[in-house]
Amino acid sequence: MDDLPDTGAAPLFRAAAEARLAPSILNTQPWRWHVDDRHLDLYADPQRQLTGLDPDGRLLVLSCGAALQHAEVSLAARGYEPAVQRTQQRGDDRWLARVGVGGRRPVRPEDVEAWHSMRQRCTDRRPFRAATPVPEAALATLCAAAETAGAWLHRVEPEQVRYVRAAAQGAQRIEDKDQRSVQDLREWAGRDPGLGDGLPAATVVAPVARPVPLRSFGLEGEQGERTADPGPGDDHLAEYLIIATTGDDPVDWLRAGEATSAVWLAATTLGLAVSPLSDVVEVPGARVLLRSLLHRPGHPQLVLRVGAAAGGAPPAAARRRRARDVIRRDRPAPRPRI
Numbered sequence: 491m492d493d494l495p496d497t498g499a500a501p502l503f504r505a506a507a508e509a510r511l512a513p514s515i516l517n518t519q520p521w522r523w524h525v526d527d528r529h530l531d532l533y534a535d536p537q538r539q540l541t542g543l544d545p546d547g548r549l550l551v552l553s554c555g556a557a558l559q560h561a562e563v564s565l566a567a568r569g570y571e572p573a574v575q576r577t578q579q580r581g582d583d584r585w586l587a588r589v590g591v592g593g594r595r596p597v598r599p600e601d602v603e604a605w606h607s608m609r610q611r612c613t614d615r616r617p618f619r620a621a622t623p624v625p626e627a628a629l630a631t632l633c634a635a636a637e638t639a640g641a642w643l644h645r646v647e648p649e650q651v652r653y654v655r656a657a658a659q660g661a662q663r664i665e666d667k668d669q670r671s672v673q674d675l676r677e678w679a680g681r682d683p684g685l686g687d688g689l690p691a692a693t694v695v696a697p698v699a700r701p702v703p704l705r706s707f708g709l710e711g712e713q714g715e716r717t718a719d720p721g722p723g724d725d726h727l728a729e730y731l732i733i734a735t736t737g738d739d740p741v742d743w744l745r746a747g748e749a750t751s752a753v754w755l756a757a758t759t760l761g762l763a764v765s766p767l768s769d770v771v772e773v774p775g776a777r778v779l780l781r782s783l784l785h786r787p788g789h790p791q792l793v794l795r796v797g798a799a800a801g802g803a804p805p806a807a808a809r810r811r812r813a814r815d816v817i818r819r820d821r822p823a824p825r826p827r828i
C-alpha cells in the first residue's frame with residue numbers, strides 16, 4: 491500500500507485496499523468489497539463466519555464495521571467526505587453498507603493522524619506495563635471516539651474487574667468443551683501463512699497470570715511454532731472498556747465495529763496499546779454478566795483491554811489477503827434499503 495498523499499488513484503478502490511488493515515475476529519477478514527465508479531459496497535463473507543464461536547454473525551459484522559471505518563479514514567485523509575449508508579439486513583442479505591464520496595473537504599490534522607495510526611495499529615496481547623495508568627484525558631478521548639461512531643464505552647470500574655474475570659473464565663470453560671468452537675480455533679490459529687489470514691503464533695503470548703485472562707488460542711507447542719514473549723508487564727493498570735450499543739441488531743453490530751476501529755485508532759495515536767476480548771460476548775451467560783455491569787441500558791459488543799505497552803519490539807504483524815482477493819470491480823448496484 492502506497493504512502494499518503496496520492497489522490498491520483500481511484501480513492502474508493504484505495505479505501506477498500508487500505509481497509510484490509512482492519513482488525514477482525516481471528517483475522518478472518520470476513521469482508522468483500524464491490525467497487526464501481528461512484529460507490530464502494532461492503533458485504534460480509536459468510537464463508538468466513540466462525541460457526542462455533544460466532545453462530546449469529548455478531549463478530550463477523552462487527553469486524554466488517556471496523557473495515558468500514560478504516561475505509562472512511564482512508565477517504566478523509568485524502569480530502570474526500572465519506573458518505574456512508576448502512577443497509578437494514580434481512581435474512582441472508584449480507585450487504586452491509588454503501589460508501590460514496592460526498593465531495594472534497596480540507597484534510598484535518600486528525601484525519602492524517604488516524605491514517606497513520608491505521609497503518610501502525612496492531613493487537614498487543616502482552617500484559618501492560620505496571621505503574622503507568624491510562625490518563626483520564628485519554629479515556630475521555632476514547633469515549634468521544636466511540637460516541638462519534640454511534641456506540642458508547644463503559645469503563646469497567648476497579649471493583650467490576652473481577653466480574654469481567656469471571657465472565658472470561660466461564661466463557662473459556664464453555665468454549666473449551668464446545669467442539670465447534672475448538673474447531674474454529676484450530677482452523678484459524680496457526681494457519682498456513684500463504685493464505686494471508688488467520689492468527690500467526692508469533693502474535694499470541696503464552697498464558698500468564700493477569701487480572702483478566704486472555705483467550706488461549708491453543709497454539710503453545712504446536713508444530714514448533716513460537717508464541718511471543720509476554721514481557722515484564724502485569725495488566726494491573728489495564729483499562730477494560732466495554733463497547734456497547736443501545737440496540738442489538740446487525741446495524742448496531744456494524745456500528746460497534748466502527749466504534750472499535752475509531753477507539754483503537756485514537757488509542758494508537760495516543761501511544762496506547764490495545765487488545766480485544768470477545769470470548770466474553772460470544773458466550774450468552776458471560777454477555778449477560780457483562781451487561782449487568784453497564785450503567786445505562788444497552789448491549790455489550792466487545793471488550794477492549796487498553797494500557798501502556800510493556801516495551802520491547804512491537805508485536806508481530808498479522809498478515810492480510812491480497813487486494814484482488816477482497817475487492818471486485820463491479821457494475822453500478824441499485825440503491826440499498828436504508
Ligand SMILES: Cc1cc2nc3c(=O)[nH]c(=O)nc-3n(C[C@H](O)[C@H](O)[C@H](O)COP(=O)(O)O)c2cc1C
Pocket residue numbers: 511512513514515516517549552553556611612613614615688689704705765766767768769792807808
Ligand atoms: C471482533 C473482534 C474480536 C476479537 N477477539 C479477540 C479475542 O478474543 N482475543 C484476542 O486476543 N484478539 C481478538 N481480536 C483481535 C484479532 O485477533 C486481530 O485483530 C487479528 O488477528 C488481526 O491482527 P491485528 O489486530 O494485529 O491486525 C479480535 C478482533 C476483533 C475485530
